Amino acid sequence: MHPAFSVIFFTTCSGAGYGLLAMMGIFGAADMLPSDRWMGLAGLFFALGLVTIGLLSSTFHLGRPERAWRAMTQWRSSWLAREGVMAVLTYIPAGLFGLGWVFFETTSGLWAVAGVITAVLAWLTVACTAKIYHTLRPIHQWHNDWTVPSYLLLSVMSGAVLMSVLIHLFDVVNPYIQALTVVTLALGWGLKTMYWNFNKSTCGLPSVNSAIGIDAAGDVSVLELPHTSDNYLMKEMGYKVARKHADKLRTISHVTGFALPLVFSLFAMFVDGYIALAAVVIAWGLCSLGIIVERWLFFAEARHTVNLYYGETCV
């Protein structure tokens, strides 16, 4: 599938934003973070900022962005519509939670409830995004049991990496939060590695024989294409340029998205002050790059069944 930059940016940016937002909600409600005004403002501003920039960016890949509001009407059948609805709904408790934290400097009582609701809605929004891909049966690399857990875990992971930066900025000493970052990086790495291996070793059910209704034994090969130059289907579903460098990109993603952030985050647990802050900032920068590469591969390595008509044998 064609890796549209606006969609890659949207899923990675909002993924991290929702991850951080959920952690602000949970840790805030659990009183694990100081209810200091500036802490709340910085964390929620950053989380909601990433979410908002991501959501706006997603409208840039639309053919008719001015009609984007219509995308929330069909929540009864469409995961894309549900994603839109959840994304907007999340702002309500997040706004209330922010009100308590920033203006009244409290995150307990009813404000804590708003925090927990914010976290649940943030996770549901990410789950809806994942379901958009998971429910597409023509794309075996997405229509499998790895897609939803992977989106959720990588969102939590990139949120945790950001949360590390935040607690070090505000000198919050909380080994649990930093340990959670290390654990989610390790889990995310493991899950994504298994997901990549699954995609590498399996093909979808349809074959070119079933695609053209000829199940008689015989090798089917393309004799003539219907058109002389690439059409929409080949540009959108048959995007091959990015796949050419897939293995190199995967190595980059392994190293920058998971391995190095894991090392730097672990290192930050044993040092303090500016060294620890530098370590978590480096972890965040590397992780962001690695996750963008990971998302690029998520699209570029997805092989739609329409490619069977254009000569692919494994989709």
Next chain:
Amino acid sequence: MTSLPTYTNKKLGLVIDLDTCVGCHACATNCKEWNAGGHSAPLTDYDPYGAKPDGVWFNRVHSFEVKRGDRPNLTINFPRSCLHCDNAACVTVCPTGASYKRVEDGIVLVNTDKCIGCKLCSWACPYGAREFDEDEGVMKKCTLCIDRIYNENLDPEDRQPACVLTCPAGARHFGDLNDPESDVSQLTAARHGRDLMPELGYKPTNKYLPPRARKVDHADIGAPEELEPIEADGFLGWLDKVLSK
């Protein structure tokens, strides 16, 4: 709502005969001609006279070769267009309600006034039936020529999809696949019509008739192995004798 109807009164669709299709692209060309001025007009072309012409088409004709061991290879010409599925995921994924399946005849359509051009429907279609119009920023697809089949300004015999009318090989048939007595249903039953990619569960309305067994041997058509020379008499017999010397 982009939820699918639980039933449709009719199931209008096409039956395409892969045995007789000659791969001439007339169906694709006439589809483009009619629809460029019809319900979904314009069907935009990009760089039509340039080095890499591209554009929106609702029908594409592929050609495949089937290698079958010691038997002769088989050429399959395969026209690919919207199959107007019962279980059309292109409709349910649509976030705006622009994509819908009609209760009265099962035709799947796009309301281009509501479409936001998110392209998700084209991702959800395993068959590549939908093509995005970059100029208009909306998705387009086969309408089964709704502006022909119900068009009272046309003679009754012309109220058929453009691809069906133009096919010189008679390889395309149009009708109600919900009615077991219809010509298309009878043809599908007699020729073991097939669903494409049935494993994905889209339940397409359109059916494809697989090629008949090829007649490669004299016995297949009841002919003798060799032709016997005819014994001539009269003038021809005399001529044969003279020339045989």
